[in-house]
Amino acid sequence: MSPRQKRLLMVAALITALVVATALVLNAFRSNLVFFFTPTQVANGEAPQGKSFRIGGLVVPGSLQRETDGLKMQFAVTDQAKTVQVHFQGILPDLFKEGAGVVAQGMMQADGRFLAKEVLAKHDENYMPPEAAEALKKAGHPVGTPEQFQKAPTKP
Amino acid sequence: MTSELGHLALALAMLCGICLAIFPSLGVWRRDARLMSMASPAAYWQLLLVLLAFICLVESFISHDFSNQLVANHSNRDLPFWYRVAASWGSHEGSMLLWILMLAAWTAALAALSGNLPQAMRARVLAVLGAVSIGFYLFALITSNPFDRVVPAPINGRDLNPLLQDPGMVFHPPLLYMGYVGFAVAFAFAIAGLIEGRFDSAWARWVRPWTNVAWAFLSLGICLGSFWAYYELGWGGWWFWDPVENASFMPWLTGTALIHSLAVTEKRGNFRSWTVLLAIMSFSLSLLGTFLVRSGVLTSVHAFATDPTRGVFILIFLCVVIGGSLSLYAARAHKVHASQAYSAMSRESMLLANNIVMVVAMLAVLLGTLYPLILDSLDMGKISVGPPYFDAVFLPLMLPALFLMAVGPLARWRDAPVLPLVQRMRWAFAASLVIGLLLPLTADSSYKPMTALGLVMALWVAGGVGLATLENMKSPSGGIDVSRLALQPGSWWGMQLAHLGVAAFVLGVTLVNSFEIEIEKKLSPGDVLTIDDRLSLRYAETSSRQGPNYEAIQVRFELLRDNQVIGELRPEKRRYKASSMVMTEAGIRRSLLGDLYISLGEAVDGGWVTRVQKKPAVNWIWMGVLMMGLGGFWAAADARYRKKRVPSSNTTAMDVSSRSGEVSG
Numbered sequence: 001m002s003p004r005q006k007r008l009l010m011v012a013a014l015i016t017a018l019v020v021a022t023a024l025v026l027n028a029f030r031s032n033l034v035f036f037f038t039p040t041q042v043a044n045g046e047a048p049q050g051k052s053f054r055i056g057g058l059v060v061p062g063s064l065q066r067e068t069d070g071l072k073m074q075f076a077v078t079d080q081a082k083t084v085q086v087h088f089q090g091i092l093p094d095l096f097k098e099g100a101g102v103v104a105q106g107m108m109q110a111d112g113r114f115l116a117k118e119v120l121a122k123h124d125e126n127y128m129p130p131e132a133a134e135a136l137k138k139a140g141h142p143v144g145t146p147e148q149f150q151k152a153p154t155k156p
Numbered sequence: 157m158t159s160e161l162g163h164l165a166l167a168l169a170m171l172c173g174i175c176l177a178i179f180p181s182l183g184v185w186r187r188d189a190r191l192m193s194m195a196s197p198a199a200y201w202q203l204l205l206v207l208l209a210f211i212c213l214v215e216s217f218i219s220h221d222f223s224n225q226l227v228a229n230h231s232n233r234d235l236p237f238w239y240r241v242a243a244s245w246g247s248h249e250g251s252m253l254l255w256i257l258m259l260a261a262w263t264a265a266l267a268a269l270s271g272n273l274p275q276a277m278r279a280r281v282l283a284v285l286g287a288v289s290i291g292f293y294l295f296a297l298i299t300s301n302p303f304d305r306v307v308p309a310p311i312n313g314r315d316l317n318p319l320l321q322d323p324g325m326v327f328h329p330p331l332l333y334m335g336y337v338g339f340a341v342a343f344a345f346a347i348a349g350l351i352e353g354r355f356d357s358a359w360a361r362w363v364r365p366w367t368n369v370a371w372a373f374l375s376l377g378i379c380l381g382s383f384w385a386y387y388e389l390g391w392g393g394w395w396f397w398d399p400v401e402n403a404s405f406m407p408w409l410t411g412t413a414l415i416h417s418l419a420v421t422e423k424r425g426n427f428r429s430w431t432v433l434l435a436i437m438s439f440s441l442s443l444l445g446t447f448l449v450r451s452g453v454l455t456s457v458h459a460f461a462t463d464p465t466r467g468v469f470i471l472i473f474l475c476v477v478i479g480g481s482l483s484l485y486a487a488r489a490h491k492v493h494a495s496q497a498y499s500a501m502s503r504e505s506m507l508l509a510n511n512i513v514m515v516v517a518m519l520a521v522l523l524g525t526l527y528p529l530i531l532d533s534l535d536m537g538k539i540s541v542g543p544p545y546f547d548a549v550f551l552p553l554m555l556p557a558l559f560l561m562a563v564g565p566l567a568r569w570r571d572a573p574v575l576p577l578v579q580r581m582r583w584a585f586a587a588s589l590v591i592g593l594l595l596p597l598t599a600d601s602s603y604k605p606m607t608a609l610g611l612v613m614a615l616w617v618a619g620g621v622g623l624a625t626l627e628n629m630k631s632p633s634g635g636i637d638v639s640r641l642a643l644q645p646g647s648w649w650g651m652q653l654a655h656l657g658v659a660a661f662v663l664g665v666t667l668v669n670s671f672e673i674e675i676e677k678k679l680s681p682g683d684v685l686t687i688d689d690r691l692s693l694r695y696a697e698t699s700s701r702q703g704p705n706y707e708a709i710q711v712r713f714e715l716l717r718d719n720q721v722i723g724e725l726r727p728e729k730r731r732y733k734a735s736s737m738v739m740t741e742a743g744i745r746r747s748l749l750g751d752l753y754i755s756l757g758e759a760v761d762g763g764w765v766t767r768v769q770k771k772p773a774v775n776w777i778w779m780g781v782l783m784m785g786l787g788g789f790w791a792a793a794d795a796r797y798r799k800k801r802v803p804s805s806n807t808t809a810m811d812v813s814s815r816s817g818e819v820s821g
Contacts, residue, residue, distance in 0.1 A: 021516045032545035036538035070678035070760035091757035
């Protein structure tokens with residue numbers, strides 16, 4: 001091969017690699033986006049079936065019920081307008097509290113329950129998960145001041 | 157008084173920074189040696205003053221001066237001494253001051269250790285660092301003053317977030333910032349090089365040790381952060397692809413590309429544009445990381461909108477830095493370019509592939525981190541990009557990098573024909589393939605292809621390191637002579653150690669992902685939980701104890717192997733008094749073979765919901781990164797960087813490369 005051909009070959013290899021990488025990245029990106037829905041949107045049927053998404057809002061006080069094994073549980077999440085029943089199996093984060101903000105990620109079941117795979121409430125007690133705050137605001141019940149939202153600890 | 161003194165010292169330090177930016181530059185312009193030599197004293201005075209300011213802040217925390225706003229918000233009378241010290245950088249303002257301190261320290265170190273640089277180059281580099289520091293002084297003094305008073309002073313402070321009350325907080329931020337800020341030095345060299353139009357191998361030799369040290373600090377900082385998150389957050393994970401983690405990982409990726417690209421620039425004079433752009437990128441990403449973590453946009457873009465001064469300031473700063481340096485690059489690109497021919501199979505081409513992979517990986521992380529923020533700020537809905545995306549992108553990207561990592565150091569510069577390479581490496585290749593593919597068969601669980609792939613890659617990288625060591629022991633007569641290894645320079649040893657670290661890292665990740673066991677169950681006193689066929693766990697007793705600023709419930713578990721007690725674990729549930737925040741403290745039994753990790757969930761009628769995890773080889777992950785970091789320091793300590801050189805030498809890449817056949821990058 002002449003140096004010119006070699007160079008051409010290298011450029012071609014480079015471009016192929018970049019195209020493959022881009023395709024890979026964009027494909028992974030598209031199939032792994034997790035969208036957020038408020039309880040009102042879920043109640044209106046806007047949330048997708050058979051695809052994982054996040055909901056957020058306040059945990060309805062007194063709604064947490066555990067089964068005897070201590071692992072399976074359900075609680076209600078509300079944006080003060082509509083309420084969604086969330087089922088979860090596992091250990092709740094330390095900051096999970098009734099009446100406090102929460103975000104759960106999971107899937108809608110055929111019977112209208114939301115089965116959470118993950119429950120997020122991992123910041124300090126003043127902190128409202130931004131999605132939960134957003135859900136309340138959209139439903140017309142904003143909680144707390146913007147300053148409060150900034151109180152999230154600086155995770156190092 | 158302390159706060160006012162600190163404030164004054166910081167303002168005076170900014171004056172030093174301004175002097176440092178202006179006078180040496182003027183000196184270069186007017187060829188005035190006296191003006192240029194002002195750089196050193198300005199750098200030293202700057203460090204002294206910033207240090208004074210920093211000590212003032214730490215002293216305010218130690219002495220419970222709650223009239224200082226920061227102390228009132230982030231400390232408490234019950235907070236133990238070392239956490240009060242660490243609380244100094246536990247807030248936005250304090251961490252900015254730490255950043256400034258690190259920058260002043262790097263600048264002073266450069267002033268002290270750059271005696272072998274030509275005077276003009278030295279003056280320019282220091283002036284660029286001075287200019288960068290002005291940006292940070294303005295930021296601190298205008299938008300984030302750590303010395304603000306609060307009137308009337310509260311009787312007690314609000315306490316440091318319990319998550320941060322950990323030895324990790326004492327060491328992790330300083331290490332990380334040493335790394336972030338260290339890239340400012342590489343950046344300053346790149347800018348000075350652009351202005352002067354000089355990127356020969358002497359230039360690369362000046363930059364390399366500084367960049368290696370910065371990269372090594374960043375590696376150690378990330379490593380410690382991951383280790384800390386592992387034991388503190390109670391989930392047992394070691395990397396979450398959290399935006400804050402990504403913010404530190406992006407400069408690490410481009411920094412990794414930079415230290416490799418610099419090797420080519422030094423040995424062969426190639427990749428100059430790559431090197432300059434990677435230096436600019438690494439520093440810009442460090443700034444972007446600061447912006448992401450410190451402006452509040454991660455919490456909520458709307459929070460950012462209500463108090464935009466900080467974020468807008470960093471954004472403008474970022475634009476000035478990136479825009480300015482790229483325009484300079486565009487104007488000077490013709491001076492940067494110089495190329496030695498190399499073939500498609502050569503060490504250069506493999507290092508080029510490394511550069512590309514690292515930059516593409518960085519862009520993928522950037523996309524996943526920024527996209528949700530952009531979408532949210534445009535009010536187009538809230539989304540999140542989870543770990544599955546990053547995993548899916550990272551694995552295939554890293555495979556070619558790992559493959560080439562073993563080949564590259566064995567390949568010749570300029571032209572490395574395939575056949576001899578294959579011949580040299582065939583045994584290492586065959587061995588890693590056979591062992592890697594067969595080893596998972598010995599495990600009890602079903603055969604997982606990913607396990608085999610990970611093992612093959614780890615063995616292959618380690619095999620490459622072994623082979624390089626072996627070949628360097630061969631004497632010309634053909635025998636093996638271990639003493640010949642002493643001929644290898646520090647940079648070679650550093651590279652070997654770092655690459656071996658990558659192998660250890662890959663091994664750790666593979667084993668822990670393939671064979672970890674997680675059990676969640678309610679356990680009551682006396683219960684025995686079977687973990688695997690030999691290990692089991694007995695709930696022995698519950699007790700309570702008082703910490704310095706918290707009360708804790710502790711559960712003692714006995715670990716049994718074949719029904720013999722071999723140890724105990726004591727996970728805790730803590731309630732911090734000042735904030736009444738509840739925290740889980742995991743009980744961990746560590747060993748080189750793997751950890752046993754217990755964390756407590758909720759107390760349910762007489763027992764605890766407990767998460768028990770067996771994490772095989774998990775410590776290899778951090779050991780591997782530790783080896784990478786130490787490798788970076790070792791490489792930077794190479795004797796050839798310390799040689800005094802004639803300042804205006806015409807050393808070109810060629811006369812170095814002619815003898816660089818056996819010397820590695």
